[in-house]
Amino acid sequence: MSLNGIEFKGLLKEKGFKLTTQRRAVLEIMQDHKGEHLTTEEIYELVKERCPEIGLATVYRTVQLLESLKLVRKLNLDDGCCRYELGLEDEDHHHHHLICEECGKVIEVAEDLLDPLETKIEDLFNFKITDHKLKFYGVCEDCLNH
Amino acid sequence: MSLNGIEFKGLLKEKGFKLTTQRRAVLEIMQDHKGEHLTTEEIYELVKERCPEIGLATVYRTVQLLESLKLVRKLNLDDGCCRYELGLEDEDHHHHHLICEECGKVIEVAEDLLDPLETKIEDLFNFKITDHKLKFYGVCEDCLNH
DNA sequence: CTGCCTGCAAACCGTTTGCATAACC
DNA sequence: GGTTATGCAAACGGTTTGCAGGCAG
Numbered sequence: 039m040s041l042n043g044i045e046f047k048g049l050l051k052e053k054g055f056k057l058t059t060q061r062r063a064v065l066e067i068m069q070d071h072k073g074e075h076l077t078t079e080e081i082y083e084l085v086k087e088r089c090p091e092i093g094l095a096t097v098y099r100t101v102q103l104l105e106s107l108k109l110v111r112k113l114n115l116d117d118g119c120c121r122y123e124l125g126l127e128d129e130d131h132h133h134h135h136l137i138c139e140e141c142g143k144v145i146e147v148a149e150d151l152l153d154p155l156e157t158k159i160e161d162l163f164n165f166k167i168t169d170h171k172l173k174f175y176g177v178c179e180d181c182l183n184h
Numbered sequence: 185m186s187l188n189g190i191e192f193k194g195l196l197k198e199k200g201f202k203l204t205t206q207r208r209a210v211l212e213i214m215q216d217h218k219g220e221h222l223t224t225e226e227i228y229e230l231v232k233e234r235c236p237e238i239g240l241a242t243v244y245r246t247v248q249l250l251e252s253l254k255l256v257r258k259l260n261l262d263d264g265c266c267r268y269e270l271g272l273e274d275e276d277h278h279h280h281h282l283i284c285e286e287c288g289k290v291i292e293v294a295e296d297l298l299d300p301l302e303t304k305i306e307d308l309f310n311f312k313i314t315d316h317k318l319k320f321y322g323v324c325e326d327c328l329n330h
Numbered sequence: 331c332t333g334c335c336t337g338c339a340a341a342c343c344g345t346t347t348g349c350a351t352a353a354c355c
Numbered sequence: 356g357g358t359t360a361t362g363c364a365a366a367c368g369g370t371t372t373g374c375a376g377g378c379a380g
Contacts (some may be wrong), residue, residue: 056354056359078344079377098345114260118370119344136311147305155297159320163291165282167322174305176313200380204333239337244370263347296362324368 041065041109049107064100068124070112075113075121087104114171115144132171134165140181147174187211187255195253202217209235210246214256214270221259221267221290260317261290280318293320 041049047057048064051151055061067084068076076084083098101122104110111125115137154168187195192211193203200209212223222230228243247268249294250256257271261283282291304312 051355054359058354058360060361071200091362095363096361099360108344111323114262116260124247136305136313138311139314145309145311147309149301149308150306151301151304155295156320158295158297159282159293162295163282164325165284165301165320165322166328167282168285168321169321170319171321172318174302174311174313175193175315175317176311178312182310182312197380200334204335204379206336237337241338241371245335306337 041069046109049109053107055103059104060089060092061097061100063092064097065104065109068104068122072124073146075115075123075183077119077121081122081146104125115173117142132170134174136174136178137175138178138181140177143178143180145178187215192255195255199253205227205234206231206238206242207246207249210243212267213254214250214296216272219292221308222263223265223267223271224267247312261319263288278316280320282320282322282324284324284327285321286323289324290327291324 046062050057050061062087064081064090064149067081071084078097081101082094085092085097095108101110101112101120105112105122105125108125110122111132112169113121113123113133113135117123132150134147136147137143138145146177152170152172156170159165160167188212190203192208196203196207204322209231210227212234213227218232224244224247228238228240231238231243237283247256247258247266251258251268251271251298256268257278259267259269259281261267261281280293280296282293283289284291298316302316305311306313
C-alpha cells in the first residue's frame with residue numbers, strides 16, 4: 039500500500055472528513071510501524087514525537103476513523119486494550135496471529151486457508167461474510183525449548 | 185458434561201481451591217444457560233436469584249477461576265465486556281461464532297475445519313497449539329432480507 | 331484453627347464525551 | 356464563513372484490589 043497524502047485526502051473527502059495534521063501523523067506512524075500491534079497509548083507516544091500538541095482523545099478518535107476507512111485493523115490480543123495494525127488493502131487475505139500463552143509473544147501467520155470454510159458457512163447460514171478473525175493460542179518455539 | 189458437585193469439588197481440591205456456595209452457584213448458572221454468551225454482570229444478576237448475598241467481585245473472581253479450570257470459555261464479542269459460555273469438555277472441537285454487524289446477533293457454528301490448518305501451522309512455526317478462536321463478521325439472513 | 335474466600339467500597343484504567351477554541355476547505 | 360476537528364478535563368463503565376470479617380477443610 040502506497041497511500042500518500044493525496045490519496046488519503048481523497049478518501050477522507052469522499053466521506054466528508056477533513057485532512058488534518060493529526061490524522062496524517064497517525065497514519066504515518068502506522069505506516070512506519072507496519073507489522074507491529076500498537077496500543078492506542080503507544081501510537082499516542084509515537085505521534086507526540088512529531089506532533090507534540092496532539093491529545094490522546096484525538097488519537098482514539100483517529101484510529102477509529104482509520105478503522106472505519108479500512109486503513110487500519112483493530113486487534114484484540116486479550117491484554118485488556120485495543121491494538122491496531124496497518125490494514126493492507128492489497129493483501130488478498132487477512133493474516134492471523136499465534137499468541138504464546140507463556141511469554142505473550144505474537145507471531146504473524148500469512149497463511150489463510152479459511153476460504154472453503156467461509157463459502158460453506160455462507161451457504162449453510164445464508165450469512166454474508168465480510169471479515170473474519172482467527173487467533174491460535176499455545177506455546178511458541180522458544181518457550182517449548184525452555 | 186455432567187459435572188456434579190463431587191467432581192467439581194475434586195477438581196478444585198486438586199488445585200488447592202475450596203468449594204464454596206458461590207462457586208457452585210456460578211457454575212450451576214452457567215450450566216443452566218448452556219449455549220448463551222453471558223456477561224459477568226448477567227451472571228451476577230442470575231446468581232443473585234439463588235444466592236442474593238453474592239457480590240459482583242466474587243462473580244468476577246469465580247468466572248476467572250472457572251476459566252482457568254477450563255470449565256468455562258471467555259468470549260470477546262467486541263461489545264466492550266467479557267462474556268462466558270460453558271466450555272464443554274466432551275466437545276471434540278470448539279465451535280465458532282458468526283457476528284452480524286447489522287443487528288449484533290451471534291450465531292453458533294458447530295463446524296470446525298481448522299484441523300488441517302492447525303497441524304500445518306504447528307509444523308511451520310514449531311508452535312504447540314492448545315486453542316483457537318475464530319469469529320466471522322458479516323450480515324445475517326434476517327438483515328440481508330431487510 | 332488456619333488460611334482461603336467473600337462482600338464491600340474504593341481504586342484502576344482504557345475509553346468516551348462535552349465544550350470552547352482552532353483549523354480546514 | 357461555516358462546519359468539522361482538536362485539546363482538555365471530566366465522566367464513564369467494566370474490572371481489579373485492599374481489607375476486615377466469614378467459612379471451608
